Amino acid sequence: MSRKRLQKSADAPATVRTVAALAGVSIASASRVLNGIGGSTETVRRVREAAARVGYVPNAIARSLQARRTGLLALAVADIGNPVYVEMMRAIEEVAKRADYQLLVHATGADPEGETALLEGLARRYVDGMILSPLRIGDGHLTALGRSPVPVTVVGQLPDDAPFDNVRADSHGGVLLAIEHLADTGRKRIAFVNGAPDTLPGAARMTAYRAALTAVGLPYEEELVEIGDFQYAQGRAAAARLLARARPDAIFCANDLIAAGALHELLAGGLRVPQDVALVGMDDTALAEMSFPQISSVSLGAAERGRLAADLMLSRLENPQLAPRRETVAPTLTVRASSEVTL
Amino acid sequence: MSRKRLQKSADAPATVRTVAALAGVSIASASRVLNGIGGSTETVRRVREAAARVGYVPNAIARSLQARRTGLLALAVADIGNPVYVEMMRAIEEVAKRADYQLLVHATGADPEGETALLEGLARRYVDGMILSPLRIGDGHLTALGRSPVPVTVVGQLPDDAPFDNVRADSHGGVLLAIEHLADTGRKRIAFVNGAPDTLPGAARMTAYRAALTAVGLPYEEELVEIGDFQYAQGRAAAARLLARARPDAIFCANDLIAAGALHELLAGGLRVPQDVALVGMDDTALAEMSFPQISSVSLGAAERGRLAADLMLSRLENPQLAPRRETVAPTLTVRASSEVTL
DNA sequence: TTGTATGCGTTATCAC
């Protein structure tokens, strides 16, 4: 039996048994030495040498099966091209690393099927937990989440009764910050370029826009609202449509990518920013600082949300019995050149 | 024995044995039904029902241990905030998906330790293969790569004798494209803002710049060269230093992030682009199109490199015996507003 | 079709 083992073809990867046999000890001893626990000086020496000779590399899959943990965390986001997710990812990674977890990122491409597939694939214990930031949440999602054998933390608006750890942005507060700022600086016709309205953030920002207008005593005007998705190209096209039919004195955009597109359209049309039209974006990503002029933007605290999500995950990993928790992050406004003038 | 199994605490995740016991069949039959192979109508029904009742979810780790494959591919990049990597990632993902592999992304943060750790962690068979796009390659890397039990494909300049599948960009050809274009449009003092010169791309682009100047008959001037890293902020600072001491009529930047920074600095300094100073970036990312004016940029074929890398990986997965291969992707120049004027 | 038995590579338990 053990002789048979040794006859395996030479190029088959070395296992503990290979090492043990070569060192002339039991696999138990070999395993112990390889893990740095116990062993007489002589045993240690021989096992080490044998391992080096055959280029032994432990099989993490086997180890995980036994340990019932992989030390891996997954983050699934819709669009990894959006800097806001990069920011969130960095924050999560930092927290995870401190607890000795490695972070894996997966881009779902806003494709609900992709997310479900991910849940049913990765979450089948390839990773110890997963953090999800979906653009949409359907019933399919929810039941898939419920079936997940590993803990799931959702970043985004979740139904109130959904039994998952949840970190939310304050869309309403954030939008209000932007509209108040624009109203305070004398803007009367504040347009809104939204992302896809059938997404969680899209829907939230739309209702928040109307509410904010009311709050500052401005009328809602249909022609001042335009819709694209959350990408640059669509945002720019939407801004073009808007400018072709209306003359806003300010534009609020549902994210920085859209804002960058609107800025491009404004400048290309010979409009001065902020003198003719003030511009405010959302998410406060690197993009806002990279544009010229720099774009004012409302941060929904992506990094903070990431940090919180990671914390929730880590604590749940330690204590799975915890009741579902919900955190909300406060928004902040950073005023830059694109809205720095008072009319 | 099998009775003992059934006494496990109720909240422990269901396994095949749970399902088999509940359905009153052997675990072999249960496994078969669960995998859709064979089984009498009655058996299938009972197993399916049992599985549904206990919410059975297969344990991918266990399955992988037995199958000796995970269906996962990993991509490790230095800076996921750089759009060029996003582009590469998308291309890889598309190829991988078609072959039923899921792609996981890991950001190493240009930290050589991080990359090594990744290799020694993930590559221990959590994934079936990994694609690496490192900024630097030291001997440590090379030996770590050699030890990897799973195939590795490197995107980037690898030593000629390194026995790994390798996809390269043509930095020299790309830089030449940019310099020739600028020279052709009448520019005489073409500055260069490089990224970190101790990285593979940084070093390659530097020597390519000098060679290209010679090729178009322009002198190399020390004061026209500035160095940062490959990020926006550093690029912008480098451009500021450059402009403080020299008067170039064109700036070539080692990537689009740097170019965006330089553009910002130029505009902030009241210089007109392209009339006063022409600007050309590299990588041809979305950023080049998002700036105003849009930035001319040399594409090093990130998507194509990604596609090729994925192809190499997939073919090697099918046939591990393949000899190491090397592919090189041709560069292309896209001229935009930032260099559209001939002096 | 079905069940028995074995192995995937590792660690943990428990005697010695």
Added chain:
DNA sequence: GTGATAACGCATACAA
């Protein structure tokens, strides 16, 4: 300190 041996959860060769 060391060595059998039993898990971890699943899939399959083989016999029935």
